[in-house]
Amino acid sequence: MEYMIEMKDVVKKFKNVYALDGLNLNVEKGGILGLLGHNGAGKTTILRTILGLYKPDSGDVRVFGKNPEYDISLRGRTGVLCEDSGLYESLTLYENLVFFAKVYRMKKEDYDARIDYFLEEFSISDKKNLPVKGFSAGMKKKTAIIRTLMHNPDLVLLDEPTNALDPVSIDKFHGIVQKMSREDGTSFIITTHNLDEVKKICSDISIIKQGKCLYNQNLKDTRELYDMFETVIECVDGNKITLKTTDPKAVAKAIRELVEGGADICEARRNEFDLEKLYLSLAKE
Amino acid sequence: MHLVLLQRYLREICKKKSTLFYMFCFSVFMALFTYIKYGETALWLIWYCVSFAASFTAESFAGEKEERTIETLLTLPLDLRTIVSARVLFAVSVCFAAEMVYLITLLFAGAELSAYFFAAAFLLVPACLFAFCYLMVYFSYRSSNVRMVHMKSAPLVIFHIIPVVVCLALSSYAALFCALALFGIEFLCVRSRFKKVFSAEFLIS
Ligand SMILES: Nc1ncnc2c1ncn2[C@@H]1O[C@H](COP(=O)(O)OP(=O)(O)O)[C@@H](O)[C@H]1O
Ligand SMILES: [Mg+2]
Numbered sequence: 001m002e003y004m005i006e007m008k009d010v011v012k013k014f015k016n017v018y019a020l021d022g023l024n025l026n027v028e029k030g031g032i033l034g035l036l037g038h039n040g041a042g043k044t045t046i047l048r049t050i051l052g053l054y055k056p057d058s059g060d061v062r063v064f065g066k067n068p069e070y071d072i073s074l075r076g077r078t079g080v081l082c083e084d085s086g087l088y089e090s091l092t093l094y095e096n097l098v099f100f101a102k103v104y105r106m107k108k109e110d111y112d113a114r115i116d117y118f119l120e121e122f123s124i125s126d127k128k129n130l131p132v133k134g135f136s137a138g139m140k141k142k143t144a145i146i147r148t149l150m151h152n153p154d155l156v157l158l159d160e161p162t163n164a165l166d167p168v169s170i171d172k173f174h175g176i177v178q179k180m181s182r183e184d185g186t187s188f189i190i191t192t193h194n195l196d197e198v199k200k201i202c203s204d205i206s207i208i209k210q211g212k213c214l215y216n217q218n219l220k221d222t223r224e225l226y227d228m229f230e231t232v233i234e235c236v237d238g239n240k241i242t243l244k245t246t247d248p249k250a251v252a253k254a255i256r257e258l259v260e261g262g263a264d265i266c267e268a269r270r271n272e273f274d275l276e277k278l279y280l281s282l283a284k285e
Numbered sequence: 286m287h288l289v290l291l292q293r294y295l296r297e298i299c300k301k302k303s304t305l306f307y308m309f310c311f312s313v314f315m316a317l318f319t320y321i322k323y324g325e326t327a328l329w330l331i332w333y334c335v336s337f338a339a340s341f342t343a344e345s346f347a348g349e350k351e352e353r354t355i356e357t358l359l360t361l362p363l364d365l366r367t368i369v370s371a372r373v374l375f376a377v378s379v380c381f382a383a384e385m386v387y388l389i390t391l392l393f394a395g396a397e398l399s400a401y402f403f404a405a406a407f408l409l410v411p412a413c414l415f416a417f418c419y420l421m422v423y424f425s426y427r428s429s430n431v432r433m434v435h436m437k438s439a440p441l442v443i444f445h446i447i448p449v450v451v452c453l454a455l456s457s458y459a460a461l462f463c464a465l466a467l468f469g470i471e472f473l474c475v476r477s478r479f480k481k482v483f484s485a486e487f488l489i490s
Contacts, residue, residue: 014490051360053485076362086357088293090300102289103361131300144357 002029003062004155004187005050010059012045012211019045020056021211027155027204030185032177034198034219036279037208043191044083046208047157050189051075063155076104079153081161085144089133093124093143096132097150104151111150118146121172137164145173149180156180158190162197174201195275205275207282214282222278230271236264286363290371291378298341298379308337312383316390330387330410331464334380335417335445341379342421343434345372346488351430356489365483369426373418380414401457409464416471417441423478426488 005027012020019042027033035043048054049061052068052075061067063074087096094115101111119125122142132140141164148156156177162170178201180186192198198205198219205222207215231251233241235258243254255268298304312333319329349355358368388406391398421438428434444467452460 048489053356053359053489055486072362072364074362075360078360080357080360082356082360084353084356086354088297088354089352090297091293095296099289099293100361102292103286103363 003027004029004031004064005189006060006062007046007049008060010049010056010061012049012054012056018211020049020059022059023208023211023213025206025213025216027187027189029187030181032181032188032190032201032203034202034205035189035191035208036193036195036198036205037191041208042211043208044159045211047080047159047189047191050157051078051080077154079148079151079156081144081148081156081158083159085140087132087140087143087147090131092129092131093135094128096143097147100147101150106151114150114152115146118150121176122146122169138166138169141165142169149176152180152184152186154186156186156188158188160191160193162192162194170197177201195279199275207279209282215278222275232267232269232271233258233265234267234269236266239263286367287371287374290363290368291375294371294375308383309386312386313390316387317394320391320394320396329449330384330406331413332445332449333387334384334410334414335442337383338376338380338414338418339421339435339438339442341376342372342418343425343431343438345369345376345422346425347428347431347434348425350488359485359488365485369422369483372422373415376418376421377411377414381411384410405461405464409461409468413445413464413468413471416468416475417445419475420471420478423475426483 003026005025007023007025010020010023011018021042023042023046025033025046035046037043045054049056050063050068052061052063052070052072055069061069064077066074068074088099091099097115098111101115106114116125119128122145124139124142127135127139132143135143141161145161148158162173165173174197177188177190181188181203190197190202202219204218205215206213231243231245233243233255235241241254241258243251245251251268251270255265258265315329315333346355349358359365384406388398420441421434424437425431425434428437448460448464448467451463
């Protein structure tokens, strides 16, 4: 298995808080990892450690097989969206993007084409030559997302990317992420509090609590694991029967037996995979 | 990479047209005022450049912290040392441009400049500026906002008026000696500060 990122037993301590406490995490090529966790769980710290901005106290971090602390060239292959948009307010949208494109050593033809493509996607072409100063939070976020993706990085780290975005733009953004992961093999790490987003686009999930990884699974496996979970049969009189199976034959048999027994069934539903429940149950422990 | 950064800094100050305009006017005014009042005064240049440089360098890291752009900047494929030296280079260049305005004004006013003046303008002042800017960028790196940098650096800026005072009170040779001593002290400070490496972790926490 080829891993883009490997973190092994990583510990990072600030004064008397363990921000990371023996964390293990792997990301495959082309994978989209959703990082979940409460505020202060250590998600941002994980991203900063991957970039080499924080030195871990112990443990091993490998990005593209190298140690990010000593090799800043790794950052050229990475796109990062921090919590703050990181744009220069006095410059225009285009001037901002050009600055970042040049730092990533892009050629003028390349970045002009990429910028126009993304501006079109997010329908903000008309704002190209306006200073960022007057932008709304959502507009700044869109600009920052473009900045993060325009140089076709191999690895993208996104810290709460969809905060402040409108639903249409979120959808566009998801489309772009999935396309890059599928066609270019770009790996993503996305921290978010939006569980629907995770369900929709992520291939893996990790649930972080107090600097430890509580749960780390492929989402397909998780779905199978939890999809198989239960079917609820509801009767007119309000009685509910929960079957710990979704096997169609078993459900049909149960319903037939109930009807023959005189029950008035008004609804039978298969409980969807519920990430929220999983998250809450794990986070509570 | 220095060029890319310098280009951005230049763009940013070009947006502040009024600042540039005041700088220009102030340079012309200072040149005429000092010339008419005191004749040839190379050492005014030190104090005058330093006071400009103070505002540009104070913004370097503290300004980015205030604008909340520092973390994103650090995620880019840029060495922290590159950012530091680009900031110093930028401040020195802008002040040098202001110095040129000063010089040209003097020439227009009909001043006859001696070799002593040129030596001061092209050697002593830039050297002093470099040392001063490095120290200021270091202050800016250590502080969380621009106001703090100005508070910390106020004594340093005021020291630079000493050569001017000495020049008026004693002689220009004593002043020159003073300026050299000042530069020497600054240079030693820079050396001791910069043995410590800059760290990204310090900047974002
Ligand atoms: N630079 C820092 N200095 C001190 N404590 C920090 C620093 N960065 C993070 N922490 C602490 O580490 C913990 C994890 O923080 P963070 O990674 O920002 O959480 P999240 O992004 O998941 O909300 C928090 O308790 C926070 O207070
Ligand atoms: Mg965070």
